[in-house]
Amino acid sequence: xxxxxxxxxxxxxxxxxxxxxxxxxxxxxxxxxxxxxxxxxxxxxxxxxxxxxxxxxxxxxxxxxxxxxxxxxxxxxxxxxxxxxxxxxxxxxxxxxxxxxxxxxxxxxxxxxxxxxxxxxxxxxxxxxxxxxxxxxxxxxxxxxxxxxxxxxxxxxxxxxxxxxxxxxxxxxxxxxxxxxxxxxxxxxxxxxxxxxxxxxxxxxxxxxxxxxxxxxxxxxxxxxxxxxxxxxxxxxxxxxxxxxxxxxxxxxxxxxxxxxxxxxxxxxxxxxxxxxxxxxxxxxxxxxxxxxxxxxxxxxxxxxxxxxxxxxxxxxxxxxxxxxxxxxxxxxxxxxxxxxxxxxxxxxxxxxxxxxxxxxxxxxxxxxxxxxxxxxxxxxxxxxxxxxxxxxxxxxxxxxx
Numbered sequence: 001x002x003x004x005x006x007x008x009x010x011x012x013x014x015x016x017x018x019x020x021x022x023x024x025x026x027x028x029x030x031x032x033x034x035x036x037x038x039x040x041x042x043x044x045x046x047x048x049x050x051x052x053x054x055x056x057x058x059x060x061x062x063x064x065x066x067x068x069x070x071x072x073x074x075x076x077x078x079x080x081x082x083x084x085x086x087x088x089x090x091x092x093x094x095x096x097x098x099x100x101x102x103x104x105x106x107x108x109x110x111x112x113x114x115x116x117x118x119x120x121x122x123x124x125x126x127x128x129x130x131x132x133x134x135x136x137x138x139x140x141x142x143x144x145x146x147x148x149x150x151x152x153x154x155x156x157x158x159x160x161x162x163x164x165x166x167x168x169x170x171x172x173x174x175x176x177x178x179x180x181x182x183x184x185x186x187x188x189x190x191x192x193x194x195x196x197x198x199x200x201x202x203x204x205x206x207x208x209x210x211x212x213x214x215x216x217x218x219x220x221x222x223x224x225x226x227x228x229x230x231x232x233x234x235x236x237x238x239x240x241x242x243x244x245x246x247x248x249x250x251x252x253x254x255x256x257x258x259x260x261x262x263x264x265x266x267x268x269x270x271x272x273x274x275x276x277x278x279x280x281x282x283x284x285x286x287x288x289x290x291x292x293x294x295x296x297x298x299x300x301x302x303x304x305x306x307x308x309x310x311x312x313x314x315x316x317x318x319x320x321x322x323x324x325x326x327x328x329x330x331x332x333x334x335x336x337x338x339x340x341x342x343x344x345x346x347x348x349x350x351x352x353x354x355x356x357x358x359x360x361x362x363x364x365x366x367x368x369x370x371x372x373x374x375x376x377x378x379x380x381x382x383x384x385x386x387x388x389x390x391x392x393x394x395x396x397x398x399x400x401x402x
Contacts, residue, residue: 023142043367044238
């Protein structure tokens with residue numbers, strides 16, 4: 001049972017609200033992708049380019065976020081993230097592919113510092129006995145934002161206009177950013193205004209990950225898993241609409257079920273890994289199940305029982321989106337003494353690279369074959385192989401405090 005001080009409770013709520021809002025923003029475009037691509041008269045395959053640009057921004061935002069947070073404070077940076085992402089959403093209503101490309105990068109950049117900002121916020125305001133569970137619960141709120149997007153954005157788009165739906169999401173983000181300013185002086189009291197903004201730590205973080213075999217393997221696994229996760233979130237709605245002739249509203253509901261499954265999955269797999277003390281075994285099993293579930297979803301037809309389809313979406317979300325907490329914990333457990341933050345940053349950079357590269361490959365294969373199945377099968381097989389790779393290796397776990 002979590003016990004918070006008054007400030008700890010406010011910090012926890014603020015971190016969760018920001019996490020939900022930023023994932024709501026990120027999921028807004030993919031949930032109405034068919035409407036946007038039709039409006040711009042562009043190929044569905046370009047959604048892969050959009051996702052790649054978005055996560056390229058996330059990679060850069062993750063790398064520079066730590067320094068920015070130390071200089072300006074976690075809450076102020078959370079405000080900046082929400083405002084920049086809101087501006088990006090509003091700009092996407094302008095009918096220009098070049099502007100859309102720039103704003104996709106800005107949208108992702110706004111997401112990059114959110115996770116380290118939340119960690120900093122909770123670390124300074126929650127007791128050390130509760131910090132692990134607090135961060136796990138905060139991470140479990142991420143799919144809530146995507147689930148909200150899957151229901152609200154298509155509904156607003158069909159009843160008003162897709163531009164209006166993005167505008168509404170942007171307005172909510174601005175409102176939350178303004179609300180956070182109430183607590184700025186309380187929670188940004190440990191900022192360092194004279195902190196130099198530098199990229200010196202980037203190479204060192206990556207070297208730490210690449211030079212330790214177990215960290216290198218976990219990070220490469222994360223690259224593959226992250227790539228599948230992004231493709232599921234980015235292409236699943238448009239796949240159901242184009243391939244199985246479902247409505248945008250039902251496809252959005254299916255995506256919401258995936259994200260609800262992710263919430264339970266992050267708690268479930270974290271609990272299993274904690275109780276069994278075999279996190280790498282859990283990650284290997286997750287990879288195999290990810291591939292199996294996604295392959296099963298590619299055989300969906302319009303006459304499938306809708307309840308069973310939504311149930312399969314829930315189970316798929318449990319594994320396809322439930323792995324990240326176990327991944328982060330395993331990275332930390334194998335970090336050299338005193339280097340957890342650097343290694344986590346390097347591991348996150350490698351895994352988010354999958355969010356950049358895999359959607360591009362997915363989009364190119366889709367363009368070449370005009371068949372979503374081939375693209376989903378390719379990344380499914382890659383996940384199964386990565387899972388087997390994790391199961392095949394028996395490296396000893398190095399405790400953080402060793």
